[in-house]
Amino acid sequence: MMPLFVDCFLPLALPGTLTYKMPDTFEGELFAGSLVAVSVKKYLYTGIVKKVHNVRPVGYEVADVVEVLEKIPVLTSAQIKLLDWMSEYYMAPPGITFHAALPSGFKISTESKIQINPNYEEEEREETLTTNERLLIELLKNAPSISYLDAMKALKIKALYKILLSLRKKEAILLFEEYKHLYKPKIVQKVRLAERFVQNKDLLKALLDSLAGQEKQENILLRYLQEVPIWNNPNANEAGLAKNIFSGASSLNTLLKKGIFEEFKQIIPRENVVHEVFREPYELSENQKTALEEVKNKFAKLDTVLLHGITGSGKTEVYIRLIKEQMALGKQVLFLMPEIALTTHMTARLSAVFGKELDVYHSRLSENERVETWKKVQNGTSKLVLGARSAVFLPF
Known part of the structure; x- marks a missing residue:
C-alpha cells in the first residue's frame, strides 16, 4: 500500500501548507476539508487538509499525523475555494484565514x-x-x-x-x-426499564405487585410507565427518561441495583432558540404579493435580487414565503443579518413560523453550540439558519 500524505493549513503565519504522512495504521479515506492533529516542534495544532496525495516530499523526513479529528470534511470545496481567494485578495496567511472561518470548538x-x-x-x-x-x-x-x-x-x-x-x-x-x-457534546444520564419487563407484561405486573408497600420505588416505576407508553409501544422504552426527573435518588439507585432499571448515557443537541407560539404566515397585502412575484421572476434569471423597502414595510413576510418555497424544494436557507443585536427580534419572528426548523449562528453563542449548528448544516439536517456575518462561512 502506497503511503498517504496530506497538505495542511495550520493556524500559523506561513505562506502555504505543511505536508504530513498518515500513520501506517490509518484505515479508510481522508478528504480535503478534513481536520487532523499535527505537531510543529513540540506543539500540537489543528490542521485543515487541503490536499491528499501519494507524493513523498524530498529533502526531509515527514512527520506523521498525530490523530484524525474529523474524517468527514468540515469545509466544502466551495468554501476552500472562497477562503483561498480571501487569503490571496487580503494578502493574509492562508492558514490563519482558513482557521478564522471555523468555530474554535473544532480545534484542539x-x-x-x-x-x-x-x-x-x-x-x-x-x-x-x-x-x-x-x-x-x-x-x-x-x-x-x-x-x-x-x-x-x-x-x-x-x-x-x-x-x-x-x-x-x-x-x-x-x-x-x-x-x-475543545468541543464537548452535551450528555444526559438516562434510565430505562430492563428489557425483560418490556417483553413480558406478566412479569411487569408481578413487579408492580412486588413493589406494593415500597412507596418511593413504586412511584418511580409508575411515573416511568406514565411517561413512556411501553404497553402500546415497546420500542418507546429504548429512549428512556432523563435520570434527574425522578425524585428520590436513593430509591432509583436501589431499582438500578436490582436490575429493574438500567442506566445509560445519551448525546443530545443543544437548543439555542427559544421557540415562540406557532403561527401561520400572515396574509400578504397586494403590494407584498406584487413584490413576491417580482422577486421570483427575477430569481428565474438572476442569482441576486434586491428587495428595497423601509423599516416596517412588510419585507419579512415576503422573505418567509420565499424561504418556505425553498425549503419545500429540499434546499437550505441562510438568513443573514448585519449585526448580532438584530438577531433576537428576528429569531422570535421566524421561530413562530418555522419552529424547530430554525437554527441560529453567531459569535455570542458558545463554541459548542456553534460546532453543533455547523455540523447540522454540514449533514443537511439544518434547513434554516439565522446568522450574523460569520454565518457566511457555514458549509452550505
Missing part, C-alpha cells in the same frame, strides 16, 4: 504538563534540591502529572521557569504537552 487546545522522571534517584540528589524544587517533587509523587498553572498555585510563586529548568538538568522531571478537544 494544548496544556504544558510536568511529571516526575521514573528514572529519578531522589536519595542520591536530594541535597542538591532547593526548597521549592523539593515541594514540586513531593507534588509530583502524588499525581501522574500536573499543569504549570497548578504547580505555580501550589508553590505560591509567579515564575516557574527557573525551577523547571533546574529540575530538568537534574533529570528529575519530564515536560510534555497534553492536548484535548
